[in-house]
Amino acid sequence: MLGAKGQLGSELVRMLGAASAVPYEQVSITDAEAVDALIASRKPEVVFNCAAYNAVDRAESEPDEAFAVNAQGPFLVAVACRRQGATLVHFSTNFVFDGTHDQPYVEADEPSPLSVYGKSKLEGERRVLEAGPRVLIVRTAALFGGPLSFPHRILDRARSGQRLPVVSDQHVNPTFARDLAAAAVELVEQGMAGIVHAVSEGCTGWDDFARAVLAESGVGVEVESVPSSAYPSAARRPLNGCLASTRYRALRPWRQAVRDWANRA
Numbered sequence: 001m002l003g004a005k006g007q008l009g010s011e012l013v014r015m016l017g018a019a020s021a022v023p024y025e026q027v028s029i030t031d032a033e034a035v036d037a038l039i040a041s042r043k044p045e046v047v048f049n050c051a052a053y054n055a056v057d058r059a060e061s062e063p064d065e066a067f068a069v070n071a072q073g074p075f076l077v078a079v080a081c082r083r084q085g086a087t088l089v090h091f092s093t094n095f096v097f098d099g100t101h102d103q104p105y106v107e108a109d110e111p112s113p114l115s116v117y118g119k120s121k122l123e124g125e126r127r128v129l130e131a132g133p134r135v136l137i138v139r140t141a142a143l144f145g146g147p148l149s150f151p152h153r154i155l156d157r158a159r160s161g162q163r164l165p166v167v168s169d170q171h172v173n174p175t176f177a178r179d180l181a182a183a184a185v186e187l188v189e190q191g192m193a194g195i196v197h198a199v200s201e202g203c204t205g206w207d208d209f210a211r212a213v214l215a216e217s218g219v220g221v222e223v224e225s226v227p228s229s230a231y232p233s234a235a236r237r238p239l240n241g242c243l244a245s246t247r248y249r250a251l252r253p254w255r256q257a258v259r260d261w262a263n264r265a
């Protein structure tokens, strides 16, 4: 598993064991020789690529870095997998869509990314699909669970007494990395290929996501709902960032996942 120390990678390592882990410091997915040597020596049946450049705003001024990790790197991994006959499981994002639909996006909807990050992830999808037949691309949204993810940031701000203005007009399916890891393994077991959406059931504004995090954590701090325009950012984000699937079940409802996250060991 590549990118093993990220929030999704860590959950997959929890499920599949430490021996599956290949962190960034061991192999960069942009290093063709290292990727080839790794896959040739380990001869895995399945490779999970959890490595990504996820700094959505920074990508606007670092497009080369974003495309190297999100498009070229996955292509190199896909080519190495093809040589070994391994299945590649790669992850992508709701940010490949522009958010103008009034319904959650399904797999057949046409991508039209608004940001460099979204464009680099879409290019990654295209390049891995081009590279080999044994490819599964799992698109997800608003992943949480890692120590730097949204719930932790909200709790830190609440506990340090800061005000909590949170955007209300961008909607997403908050998806627990632990649930996505289990879903990815299940999808491989089902022999799924091509593009599939895997997200929590239900969609919500970031403000209500923050309220759920605080309520489930027993922190009585008010969240102030604000429009995106109150937070000018380098990258444009889809207002409707909600996904649904015509190919796979929804994961458990996002609110249940937040409760489980708050009560985690």
Ligand SMILES: NC(=O)c1ccc[n+]([C@@H]2O[C@H](COP(=O)([O-])OP(=O)(O)OC[C@H]3O[C@@H](n4cnc5c(N)ncnc54)[C@H](OP(=O)(O)O)[C@@H]3O)[C@@H](O)[C@H]2O)c1
Binding pocket: 002, 003, 004, 005, 006, 007, 008, 009, 023, 024, 027, 028, 029, 030, 050, 051, 052, 053, 054, 069, 073, 090, 091, 092, 093, 094, 121, 139, 140, 141, 142, 143, 144, 146
């Ligand atoms: N986070 C979200 O809200 C979200 C939403 C939709 C889709 N996704 C997608 O879901 C997948 C998993 O995301 P995540 O949140 O688990 O990401 P993450 O926590 O940012 O983890 C990504 C990992 O990749 C590593 N990495 C960066 N460049 C690398 C390289 N060249 N070679 C190898 N490893 C490299 C990072 O290391 P460093 O930390 O040391 O850089 C980090 O450990 C990604 O494909 C992401 O695009 C995420």
